[in-house]
Amino acid sequence: MNTPDNLHYAKSHEWLRIEKDSGTVGITDHAQSALSDVVFVELPKSGRVVKQGEVIATVESVKAASDIYAPVGGTILESNETLSSDPGLINREPYGQGWLFRIKPDSPKPTGLLSSSDYAASLTH
Amino acid sequence: MPDSISESPLASCHLALGARMIPFAGWNLPVEYSGLLAEHKATRQAAGLFDISHMGQIRAQGKNTLSCLESILANDPAKLKDGEGHYSFITNEQGGVIDDLLVYRLSPDDFFLVVNASRHHEILQLLKKHETPQVRFSGNPGTATGMALQGPQASAILARILPDAPLPLRNHIAQFTLFGANVLIATTGYTGENGYEIFSDIPTGLKIWAALLETGKPLGLLPCGLGSRDSLRLEAGLPLNGQDLSPEISPLEAGLGMFVDLNRPRAFPGRPALEKQKKSGSPRICIGLQGQPGHPPPRHGYPVFQGDKQIGVITSGVPSPTLGHGIALALVTTPAPLCGQDVEFEVRGRRVHAKVSSRKFLKAK
Numbered sequence: 362m363n364t365p366d367n368l369h370y371a372k373s374h375e376w377l378r379i380e381k382d383s384g385t386v387g388i389t390d391h392a393q394s395a396l397s398d399v400v401f402v403e404l405p406k407s408g409r410v411v412k413q414g415e416v417i418a419t420v421e422s423v424k425a426a427s428d429i430y431a432p433v434g435g436t437i438l439e440s441n442e443t444l445s446s447d448p449g450l451i452n453r454e455p456y457g458q459g460w461l462f463r464i465k466p467d468s469p470k471p472t473g474l475l476s477s478s479d480y481a482a483s484l485t486h
Numbered sequence: 487m488p489d490s491i492s493e494s495p496l497a498s499c500h501l502a503l504g505a506r507m508i509p510f511a512g513w514n515l516p517v518e519y520s521g522l523l524a525e526h527k528a529t530r531q532a533a534g535l536f537d538i539s540h541m542g543q544i545r546a547q548g549k550n551t552l553s554c555l556e557s558i559l560a561n562d563p564a565k566l567k568d569g570e571g572h573y574s575f576i577t578n579e580q581g582g583v584i585d586d587l588l589v590y591r592l593s594p595d596d597f598f599l600v601v602n603a604s605r606h607h608e609i610l611q612l613l614k615k616h617e618t619p620q621v622r623f624s625g626n627p628g629t630a631t632g633m634a635l636q637g638p639q640a641s642a643i644l645a646r647i648l649p650d651a652p653l654p655l656r657n658h659i660a661q662f663t664l665f666g667a668n669v670l671i672a673t674t675g676y677t678g679e680n681g682y683e684i685f686s687d688i689p690t691g692l693k694i695w696a697a698l699l700e701t702g703k704p705l706g707l708l709p710c711g712l713g714s715r716d717s718l719r720l721e722a723g724l725p726l727n728g729q730d731l732s733p734e735i736s737p738l739e740a741g742l743g744m745f746v747d748l749n750r751p752r753a754f755p756g757r758p759a760l761e762k763q764k765k766s767g768s769p770r771i772c773i774g775l776q777g778q779p780g781h782p783p784p785r786h787g788y789p790v791f792q793g794d795k796q797i798g799v800i801t802s803g804v805p806s807p808t809l810g811h812g813i814a815l816a817l818v819t820t821p822a823p824l825c826g827q828d829v830e831f832e833v834r835g836r837r838v839h840a841k842v843s844s845r846k847f848l849k850a851k
Contacts, residue, residue, distance in 0.1 A: 423805055
């Protein structure tokens, strides 16, 4: 499974990319593979304030609906509107065009998240 | 019910194909190989091959077999001719469904039953209570293979490994020789497509699986897992025991009264309760629901509303790969809303619009 080095990972299989004072969130390659074909996505409205670990979005495959948790606390800046017409982007480009939302984190340093190597190791257990 | 997880006799085939396995009804089974949507589409447009070795295969033999089965099954097995099969139920005293099953008559004193994996042990025990020297029941879990070949290309694929043998008509079964062994082939399935269910001993099953995969590949056949099996059966409006059927839900409530025969003299468990339901109407009935593209799909357990009133609950729901919107079976109180009427289901605290429809979703388009 692909786990890019420059990202922070949550045990619940979300990734966070920090860019200056904002962060982009998506689900990992492992998560998209386990879900298989995504057919529906429910994303947060911009301006919503969330706590770390709060259910913030839902990703649905044919099989099931899966909750997505906020990897950090903060304020939602925008959601990826493209996903409503093409939810399969999550499967095709989980770390690229398949991103879910952008967030302004409460704190500049994310805590409680895993490095790429630690996340990759957690998948083999 | 055994607590341990059994491996399918075809497990080595699934691993070789890179299947993702999950536990289901006490069995470790493939949920998908190449992907649920691709497998669903292959079955609708070409062919799909499913391992159904977990399904319980029970043989009932002896000169009193028919009479014995008549006193147990809700659909009348006396209606079957040699080589014919039909859908039936084993019901409890309240008329609820213990299991739904396929019943095939091979000869007047030889019947073949295919029951759900989750009920196999229970049904075998129940049947064995009726055993006499004139009727014997056999068929322990894990002792045979079953596979379903489904889709518009199923006949062409099967004909290539069974040349010169006329295949059974729809809802019929016949014995064939394949790889030197006796196999049973029934023209039945759980996808809404034409197709076959093939039952054999384990070594022969391994050979048939490999032969069908190889022969079918150029015609677009894909091996298919439980994921697409569920979305395919729901598009066809076919019930799943444990969700759409249960000991608390009668076949009449499930809208399957045509498979309960109350026009015969013989008693069977639950008959008085089912007669009462038929006469005075059941308090609940299963309806079909269709959502809209871009809306969250309906799922098992979601409540269903008409106006402000909760009228029932979704028993099975899925985003339909063929239709592109959500479809569901829901058990609602009677009088139920009619086809074309608007209802809502609740998803994560918010109401989503749906239309009542026929349960045959593909034809209801």
